[in-house]
Amino acid sequence: MKAWRVHETGEPREAMRLEEVPDPVPGPGEVLVRVRAANVNFPDALLCRGQYQIRPEPPFTPGVEMCGQILELGPGVTGLQPGARVIAPVTPPRGAFAELVVVPAATVLPAPDALDDAEAAALHIGYQTGWFGLHRRAALSAGETLLVHAASGGVGSAAVQLGKAAGATVIGVVGGKEKAAVAAELGCDIVVDRRSEDFVAVVKEATGGRGADVVYDPVGGDAYTRSTKCVAFEGRIVVVGFTSGTIPTPALNHALVKNYSILGLHWGLYNTHDPAAIHHCHEQLTRLAAESRIKPLVTERLPLAEAAAAVQRVADGTTTGRLVVSPA
Known part of the structure; x- marks a missing residue:
């Protein structure tokens, strides 16, 4: 699969490289997801610069949230189905700026029907x-x-x-x-x-x-x-x-x-200390989206090949709303 990776920290446009890497395999309690849209966040730039509170060892893939389709369930996963459209945060070294990603099943949430893939990708964090x-x-x-x-x-x-x-x-x-x-x-x-x-x-x-x-x-x-x-x-x-x-x-x-x-x-920290609150919040956000009271402002939808440039623009503060990249 294709994935953006950072081998040495620096400015996103220089640090991020689009590479061919092996497809990930879900382990116990994990799911394999085909990424349909990945939202660009300021923490992605901080990760590239080595300035985020989480500092994964290189090489790592940026991209901290996405909307995708479940392809495969790892051992012990119940309550989810292959083919389901979901959103989830993603923690490097495995990141969302890739064609496929593995995430813990416990962090997966249903994508709101009222939002398309790009909007749903920008809803979570x-x-x-x-x-x-x-x-x-x-x-x-x-x-x-x-x-x-x-x-x-x-x-x-x-x-x-x-x-x-x-x-x-x-x-x-x-x-x-x-x-x-x-x-x-x-x-x-x-x-x-x-x-x-x-x-x-x-x-x-x-x-x-x-x-x-x-x-x-x-x-x-x-x-x-x-x-x-x-x-x-x-x-x-x-x-x-x-x-x-x-x-x-x-x-x-x-x-x-x-x-x-x-x-x-x-x-x-709520993922660690009060995960039930995350699910309650998602229910509230899903309801507000269904009522058309909230809708992520996606100003640009970009191909995966432009992810590094998109992260740099967010880092530079020149954007409005959300930039979302898609491998499709």
Whole structure:
């Protein structure tokens, strides 16, 4: 089969190589899946650079989530059928940027009927992260104000849709006119172009000086620091990631004086500590998709041969929505 592999870490366009490798064989408790679509995530770039929290030994294949069709069940697997259309996270060294992949049967979920392969591939990590961040960690309520950074990106766009589905007023922060248009189409009530506007002033004006009840921050750096200036009394800042490349140092005295919470969200830990919650979340997301209240924004559908270029573009921050590659 064909698979992208990283032999030496570096920038994705240089580190990733498309190679012929042996077909994988499912072991006990595993399933073999033919990849129909693989979503490109920022962690794929971090894996290539050797900067992700998981650092597999080379050679490894990037690609951390996919939609595919079950081909074969490993020993001891029950409750699944060959031919079923499924989604699953994928943990390198085995990655989704390949024609075939083996994944633990316990991590496989049914692909929502309301979504096509590319949309389903983009549902899992980003929307689960958004759902856990907004509902489990921040307890977002209808009528509250949600501030979403990088609102037109893959992670941010999921949070925008989930925030609207929860009945929140959503303020999206983006960089540039093209991204502002995308955020507006996603349903943001207010869009702030950080290149020409001060989102702190906009949030305060929109909320009568009260501030945002929940801040969803996959960016870090200055986005986090300035968010502390417009978070409401008893507000919650959900720290999702650091695409800016800068990990902020919270001023805990400021959190004390203003009475807000700083919440970390590492979605992957739920697979270990509360896998039942993953299944519950998927049921909620499937329902929302069936009701047309959420739908992953897939802006480009690319052949497998363009995976390295796609990962590089996501790393460079030049994309909106989701880029999805397909071996077919």
